[in-house]
Amino acid sequence: MTSPSTPADMANALRALSMDAVQRANSGHPGAPMGMAEMAVALWSRHLRHDPSDPHWPDRDRFVLSNGHASMLLYALLHLTGYDLSIDDLKAFRQLGSRTPGHPEVGHTPGVETTTGPLGQGLTNAVGFALAEKLLAHEFNRPGHAIVDHHTYVFHGDGCLMEGISQEAISLAGVWQLNKLVALYDDNGISIDGPVQGWFADDTAARFRACGWDVIGPIDGHDVALVDTALARARISAQRPTLIICKTRIGQGSPNRADTAKAHGEPLGAAEIALTRAAIGWAHAPFEIPDAVRLAWDARENGQAAHRGWQQRFAAYRAAHPALAAEFERRVLQRALPADFAETVAETLVRFGQSTEHVASRKASQKVLAQLAPRIPELLGGSADLTGSNLTDFPGCGAVTGGHVEGRHIHYGVREFGMAAVMNGLALHGGFIPYGGTFLTFSDYSRNALRMAALMKQRVLHVFTHDSIGLGEDGPTHQPVEHAASLRLIPNLDVWRPCDEAETAVAWVHALSQADRPSALLLSRQNLPAQPRTPAQVLEIRRGGYVLSDRAQAQAVLLATGSEVGMAVAAQQRLDALGVPVRVVSIPSTTVFDRQDAAWRRTVLGTGLPRIGVEAGVSRWWGQYGCVAALGVDRFGESGPAAAVFAHVGLTVEALVELVQQTLAAEAA
Numbered sequence: 318m319t320s321p322s323t324p325a326d327m328a329n330a331l332r333a334l335s336m337d338a339v340q341r342a343n344s345g346h347p348g349a350p351m352g353m354a355e356m357a358v359a360l361w362s363r364h365l366r367h368d369p370s371d372p373h374w375p376d377r378d379r380f381v382l383s384n385g386h387a388s389m390l391l392y393a394l395l396h397l398t399g400y401d402l403s404i405d406d407l408k409a410f411r412q413l414g415s416r417t418p419g420h421p422e423v424g425h426t427p428g429v430e431t432t433t434g435p436l437g438q439g440l441t442n443a444v445g446f447a448l449a450e451k452l453l454a455h456e457f458n459r460p461g462h463a464i465v466d467h468h469t470y471v472f473h474g475d476g477c478l479m480e481g482i483s484q485e486a487i488s489l490a491g492v493w494q495l496n497k498l499v500a501l502y503d504d505n506g507i508s509i510d511g512p513v514q515g516w517f518a519d520d521t522a523a524r525f526r527a528c529g530w531d532v533i534g535p536i537d538g539h540d541v542a543l544v545d546t547a548l549a550r551a552r553i554s555a556q557r558p559t560l561i562i563c564k565t566r567i568g569q570g571s572p573n574r575a576d577t578a579k580a581h582g583e584p585l586g587a588a589e590i591a592l593t594r595a596a597i598g599w600a601h602a603p604f605e606i607p608d609a610v611r612l613a614w615d616a617r618e619n620g621q622a623a624h625r626g627w628q629q630r631f632a633a634y635r636a637a638h639p640a641l642a643a644e645f646e647r648r649v650l651q652r653a654l655p656a657d658f659a660e661t662v663a664e665t666l667v668r669f670g671q672s673t674e675h676v677a678s679r680k681a682s683q684k685v686l687a688q689l690a691p692r693i694p695e696l697l698g699g700s701a702d703l704t705g706s707n708l709t710d711f712p713g714c715g716a717v718t719g720g721h722v723e724g725r726h727i728h729y730g731v732r733e734f735g736m737a738a739v740m741n742g743l744a745l746h747g748g749f750i751p752y753g754g755t756f757l758t759f760s761d762y763s764r765n766a767l768r769m770a771a772l773m774k775q776r777v778l779h780v781f782t783h784d785s786i787g788l789g790e791d792g793p794t795h796q797p798v799e800h801a802a803s804l805r806l807i808p809n810l811d812v813w814r815p816c817d818e819a820e821t822a823v824a825w826v827h828a829l830s831q832a833d834r835p836s837a838l839l840l841s842r843q844n845l846p847a848q849p850r851t852p853a854q855v856l857e858i859r860r861g862g863y864v865l866s867d868r869a870q871a872q873a874v875l876l877a878t879g880s881e882v883g884m885a886v887a888a889q890q891r892l893d894a895l896g897v898p899v900r901v902v903s904i905p906s907t908t909v910f911d912r913q914d915a916a917w918r919r920t921v922l923g924t925g926l927p928r929i930g931v932e933a934g935v936s937r938w939w940g941q942y943g944c945v946a947a948l949g950v951d952r953f954g955e956s957g958p959a960a961a962v963f964a965h966v967g968l969t970v971e972a973l974v975e976l977v978q979q980t981l982a983a984e985a986a
């Protein structure tokens with residue numbers, strides 16, 4: 318008879334798989350997985366409620382590995398507990414096309430909840446997960462029917478806490494009273510450069526307590542019973558998130574590499590692995606796991622039982638509250654837009670498509686929101702302390718502040734990066750389509766979270782207002798110049814810079830329609846003229862670029878975005894008087910336009926005519942559309958009234974007319 322497996326055996330299985338996979342790949346980070354093994358045993362075998370046969374069960378607990386370089390810990394856990402991840406997948410760790418990439422990737426490996434690696438963002442995503450759970454529980458749970466009731470657990474290390482975003486995250490989690498968020502801190506005191514005392518001497522416990530967290534420890538992170546007890550205590554917290562400080566040794570079990578930076582990001586080597594096997598009593602070949610250990614780790618039976626229990630509770634909920642159950646299924650299980658979304662789109666385009674109002678596109682955005690939000694209850698907005706400037710609220714939205722969760726607008730405070738990463742967590746969790754606002758120039762603060770949303774293919778909407786030198790008096794620190802072009806470089810991110818209410822409405826509708834990509838809406842502070850269009854042209858906006866105003870026998874094509882579309886139309890009219898007909902093309906979304914078929918792009922851009930771009934930003938990127946000239950802003954702005962700043966940098970109708978004339982003269986020469 319096989320002897321039953323012990324917690325030490327279970328932990329050593331994680332160590333062995335981690336060091337073996339890293340060694341086979343000759344690349345990776347064995348130290349953290351080896352150091353967090355007992356933490357993982359306590360959580361995954363005694364507390365984490367999950368179903369390996371259905372990684373998307375909506376009421377599962379969420380587990381986030383914020384220190385994503387420790388990915389082999391997660392892959393070993395997924396394999397051993399019964400997810401669709403084979404031993405051959407572990408052997409292919411870090412190889413091209415494998416299901417076990419160097420850092421965890423959501424949608425790529427079953428059981429991975431979020432893509433981690435950029436430190437601190439996993440912890441912040443976890444705050445988004447926990448906030449989503451709290452908001453959904455408030456919205457859908459009814460007396461006797463708790464269909465939303467799960468925890469979010471996150472492992473993180475010193476590096477996550479060094480990143481500034483971690484302070485944004487822990488502050489928000491504390492003020493939101495996310496009591497179902499439990500963070501386990503792998504406090505091993507080692508980073509790539511060595512012992513951290515020389516650059517990280519924070520009083521971590523005091524820091525978290527000051528932000529409204531319960532703090533347990535420090536405890537021995539290699540004592541499964543102690544970690545188990547701490548987790549049990551954390552699970553009953555009524556109002557506060559919990560930090561469990563686990564003192565560990567990086568590379569635990571390795572005789573010569575434990576407690577050293579060498580264990581952090583290098584394979585142990587064959588000789589050291591042999592010594593480690595002897596030291597921990599693991600007398601098994603690489604990638605070999607004894608049956609008793611596999612049985613101890615297997616979570617399928619318990620997971621399926623927990624899942625069935627929830628399905629029974631949901632059936633009772635559906636019987637008692639059929640309308641709520643149907644809405645929960647739509648938003649959380651199916652992640653589908655409302656059944657009448659097409660009707661909502663049609664009404665929105667009718668209302669705004671022929672608008673003659675001259676308003677700032679940020680104001681147009683708010684008006685569109687007021688139209689859409691009552692029909693799309695999963696829309697969850699916010700702003701990084703600029704609500705009155707970004708105009709991301711709408712009538713009756715209410716506010717999510719402190720422990721109050723009745724509203725649909727979140728006050729993130731001055732935390733652009735944190736806001737973006739929390740929104741990623743909200744989107745990943747399901748049940749919400751998050752959007753958040755700040756000034757476009759501050760997209761730099763949140764850029765990596767935008768990139769992660771694009772990489773993870775999450776429907777997250779970023780409302781970036783004050784999109785150019787047109788914001789005026791705040792000056793060059795607040796006047797974005799390179800930002801629009803820079804955001805357009807991020808793969809899978811749709812960037813919209815609408816010129817009026819009609820284009821703003823289409824931008825919102827299109828962004829909501831994209832289930833597998835984030836969007837950025839770049840909006841003006843200053844009022845913009847409404848452009849007349851036919852109904853057909855309103856529909857063409859959805860293609861990202863279209864002919865807004867044409868002339869017979871056009872001699873040139875003006876390509877413009879956002880606030881400069883009005884400038885291009887005004888220049889066209891002046892050129893008419895000079896006997897120089899030109900076509901005006903509006904490209905509210907270059908990213909969407911670039912995905913159109915070649916025939917459409919040729920139809921819009923024309924052939925055989927010189928093209929001239931105009932945008933209040935860096936000009937050189939216009940070359941991708943074959944522009945022979947461009948009018949832009951290839952310098953920082955100035956502080957002053959918007960009209961004066963435009964004139965000062967030479968971005969005027971007169972300058973554009975002159976550029977067209979010069980270009981045509983050069984073409985004729």
